[in-house]
Amino acid sequence: MRAPTASEAAPTGPVPTPARPPRPRPDPFAEQRPARGIRFLHALNPLAKLAGPLPFMIALVFTRGFAIPIAFIVLVMALLFVGARLTSRGALALVLGTPIAVLVLGVTFGVWVDPSRIDEASAAASVVVVEIGEWQFTLAAYLVGLATSLRLAALLLLSLIAGLTSTGPEFVRAMVQNLRVPYRIGYTALAALRFVPRFGHELEVIRAAHRVRGTDTRRGPIAAVRRGIGYSIPLLASAIRHAERVALAMDARAFGAHATRTERILSPWRVRDTAFVVAFWAVGAGVYAVALQLGVTS
Amino acid sequence: MPDSPLLDLHRVRIRHEGATRATPDGVTLSISAGEVVLLLGPSGCGKSTLALALDGLVPHAVPAELEGTVRVAGLDTRDHGVGVLSEHVAMVFQDPDAQVVTGTLLDEVAFGPENQLVPVDEVLARAERALKLVGLWERRDENPDRLSGGGRQRLTIACALAMAAPVLVLDEPTANLDPAGIDEVYAVLRELASERDHAIVLIEHNLDAAVGIVDRVVVLDADGHVTIDGPAQQVLRDRAEDLLALGVWLPVSTLAAMRLRDAGVTLDPLPITPAELAAALDAQPTLPAPLSGAGATQAGEPAIRVRGLSVRRGGRRGPVVVHDVDLDVVRGEFVAIVGTNGAGKTSLLQAIAGVIPPPVGAVDVLGLDPARADARTLSSRIGFVFQNPEHQFVAHSVFGELELGLRVHGVPEADRSEAALRLLRRFGLEDLREQHPFLLSGGQKRRLSVGTALIAGAPVLALDEPTFGQDREHAAELLDMLRELNDEGTTVLVITHDLQLVADYATRVVVMQDGRILGAGPTAEVLAGPLIDEAGLRHPPLARATRGLANHPDWHGVSRMSQLPPPAEAAA
Numbered sequence: 069m070r071a072p073t074a075s076e077a078a079p080t081g082p083v084p085t086p087a088r089p090p091r092p093r094p095d096p097f098a099e100q101r102p103a104r105g106i107r108f109l110h111a112l113n114p115l116a117k118l119a120g121p122l123p124f125m126i127a128l129v130f131t132r133g134f135a136i137p138i139a140f141i142v143l144v145m146a147l148l149f150v151g152a153r154l155t156s157r158g159a160l161a162l163v164l165g166t167p168i169a170v171l172v173l174g175v176t177f178g179v180w181v182d183p184s185r186i187d188e189a190s191a192a193a194s195v196v197v198v199e200i201g202e203w204q205f206t207l208a209a210y211l212v213g214l215a216t217s218l219r220l221a222a223l224l225l226l227s228l229i230a231g232l233t234s235t236g237p238e239f240v241r242a243m244v245q246n247l248r249v250p251y252r253i254g255y256t257a258l259a260a261l262r263f264v265p266r267f268g269h270e271l272e273v274i275r276a277a278h279r280v281r282g283t284d285t286r287r288g289p290i291a292a293v294r295r296g297i298g299y300s301i302p303l304l305a306s307a308i309r310h311a312e313r314v315a316l317a318m319d320a321r322a323f324g325a326h327a328t329r330t331e332r333i334l335s336p337w338r339v340r341d342t343a344f345v346v347a348f349w350a351v352g353a354g355v356y357a358v359a360l361q362l363g364v365t366s
Numbered sequence: 367m368p369d370s371p372l373l374d375l376h377r378v379r380i381r382h383e384g385a386t387r388a389t390p391d392g393v394t395l396s397i398s399a400g401e402v403v404l405l406l407g408p409s410g411c412g413k414s415t416l417a418l419a420l421d422g423l424v425p426h427a428v429p430a431e432l433e434g435t436v437r438v439a440g441l442d443t444r445d446h447g448v449g450v451l452s453e454h455v456a457m458v459f460q461d462p463d464a465q466v467v468t469g470t471l472l473d474e475v476a477f478g479p480e481n482q483l484v485p486v487d488e489v490l491a492r493a494e495r496a497l498k499l500v501g502l503w504e505r506r507d508e509n510p511d512r513l514s515g516g517g518r519q520r521l522t523i524a525c526a527l528a529m530a531a532p533v534l535v536l537d538e539p540t541a542n543l544d545p546a547g548i549d550e551v552y553a554v555l556r557e558l559a560s561e562r563d564h565a566i567v568l569i570e571h572n573l574d575a576a577v578g579i580v581d582r583v584v585v586l587d588a589d590g591h592v593t594i595d596g597p598a599q600q601v602l603r604d605r606a607e608d609l610l611a612l613g614v615w616l617p618v619s620t621l622a623a624m625r626l627r628d629a630g631v632t633l634d635p636l637p638i639t640p641a642e643l644a645a646a647l648d649a650q651p652t653l654p655a656p657l658s659g660a661g662a663t664q665a666g667e668p669a670i671r672v673r674g675l676s677v678r679r680g681g682r683r684g685p686v687v688v689h690d691v692d693l694d695v696v697r698g699e700f701v702a703i704v705g706t707n708g709a710g711k712t713s714l715l716q717a718i719a720g721v722i723p724p725p726v727g728a729v730d731v732l733g734l735d736p737a738r739a740d741a742r743t744l745s746s747r748i749g750f751v752f753q754n755p756e757h758q759f760v761a762h763s764v765f766g767e768l769e770l771g772l773r774v775h776g777v778p779e780a781d782r783s784e785a786a787l788r789l790l791r792r793f794g795l796e797d798l799r800e801q802h803p804f805l806l807s808g809g810q811k812r813r814l815s816v817g818t819a820l821i822a823g824a825p826v827l828a829l830d831e832p833t834f835g836q837d838r839e840h841a842a843e844l845l846d847m848l849r850e851l852n853d854e855g856t857t858v859l860v861i862t863h864d865l866q867l868v869a870d871y872a873t874r875v876v877v878m879q880d881g882r883i884l885g886a887g888p889t890a891e892v893l894a895g896p897l898i899d900e901a902g903l904r905h906p907p908l909a910r911a912t913r914g915l916a917n918h919p920d921w922h923g924v925s926r927m928s929q930l931p932p933p934a935e936a937a938a
Binding site for chain 2: 236237255258259262266270273274276277278279280281282298301302305306310313314315316317318319320321322323324325326328329330331332
């Protein structure tokens, strides 16, 4: 039997595409290379990387002011730079993208901020940045918006600690083995993840097929919604059929036959996982303690 | 162990929820270790349903009513779950994409044994053995998406083998594959069959591929009864007429021999492979002269003119998938575009039909440049039929589907109804006019999708692999319809992998490789020449038999059924 060559790697699936994009896309299923040197985050249990930040993600929702979100942003960035494998592009996006996104989002949030929340007496409230007719955008409003966007950025970065350094299968294994989530749920979710690119591609084909009919060339949002409904019917029909087939194939391979399944790769909870969580909690709590002490939380 | 069958079926009747009759109906059958059984029958006879009953998916996972008993290694499937039965019967289904669950080949093969609570060492040992057998062990860390269709189907066979079940059931394992993939899968199946470790139950329409490995044939008729059960060679040779009458597709070599017999050339015994046909023909002292292939190239008005067409996929920086192609299609031609996967067939056809915008000036369809025309104008010149007919439906009834097409083209309301009805009658869908398009049968959907492409009066029809995943009966039905349209003057362009269909229907063949046209010409010439081999394709079965004839050089160009001498009474 001959070994398939690269040119054969194109799918034979029921989708009329000649080849997959040649650029290697990130593979959400691929196992990680073993962590080397100081990139310790990859070697931790994904649950530890969630449990560490989780209390502070909740606390941040109720936090005001700039100091605490900024402290967390800086801390997490430092953690990611040391402990995670980042591509140079990823690192750049982190360092430059975060402040730019915070500043821009600050404007958006500032525009929508409830005027009653702004202290009219403060100095910033009298500084008008933009004025359109009756409406004024004051520095105070911008500052409130900025605080909101900083909180969001801090939340996002905290979630990236686990997100950037764990794979889908690792999460599922940890959920099943450490949290005792039924494996039927975990592995079904993993199988469902495979549907996403497939449906994306199928949607493209359906759009082309409808375009060819020339039936709806109207423009505007209403026509777009109407078209969207038109696409959803064939997409749903094929999604249901596909899901049924996958379910049959999984049943035939004894999926769900027993209460547990053999775990070929273990997801242990080690001392270093506990250490990471405790250390993260200590540092995070320290940030809050210092901030409260200095009174910079309002 | 003939006295203790692995599978024992007694008067099995299965009625799907909502169905009025049971198919299969009253099947009694037993299969022992080491047997390789081919299950045949016309579409709708319940072959696939029977396959699902062999490992308990019917009745446990599929809503269907099972009467009679199915015993797997002595276990009644009614009393044991699919999980238990999976230790005795492993399944391979048609669509390789719908069987992959995990992210790497190794995980995939380990998935089944892990579910069976097999210890880790044994899981790994089984996975290694199975992956090595299908030739994928070296690629065990890769994502299954990176395999070709044939590779993915070999992977699903490895997954089934890793279950360590003594019975392997394969339900049309090659229907979604191109010829290269079919060869890969059959290379694996041949090895499995020769080892005799497994009982194999195979459902397959492609008899030319399957006939070499099976030793027993079980045939269901349209009502789901077993009508024939016997040794493969004997059944195919002695009961060929009966099989044909049942609507079962026979190997092309057998069909050719039956046609020759009508013409007064008796080949006994009936050949079932191209090699046997070639040997039987060479053994004949004389043969009547074959008819010539389709006439010379048709001259006439050009319908499509392509000059220097290059196509990129995925935007400006995407890869070039069609390179500098020139192509002329004359009005009234039936052109087949062939080539291996990734040869650029679909991109070429889509660019011609304006589904993806070609560069300005590269394509001319009846005086119209698809790069400049809007979808409406274009669809009155060229109709494009996608692989999956459902993708093209936009209305809520069969009639509405056609009526909408006419409305878009500004046909006055008074005339629409009549024109739509005329087309419905033409495609045999008039009784279904109020039906929702998604509720039609597969063949009806296909006919409706061709109808929607033609409703605007397009004189050119382009079809992208319309026979994909269909059995030969439906494929032939569709191509017969295309031939009728072609006879009425419609220019037809079609992409297909089935070279025997190409041989029997197309007037001209375009062979593509790596985004370029390797060559084009009248079907008989292309199939007799070197292009097919150069493009990495395989000759259709009839051509394979006639190419090497030592005693009848005038038969070398025979590749289509219609070239065989006509029946004797017609010739007289």
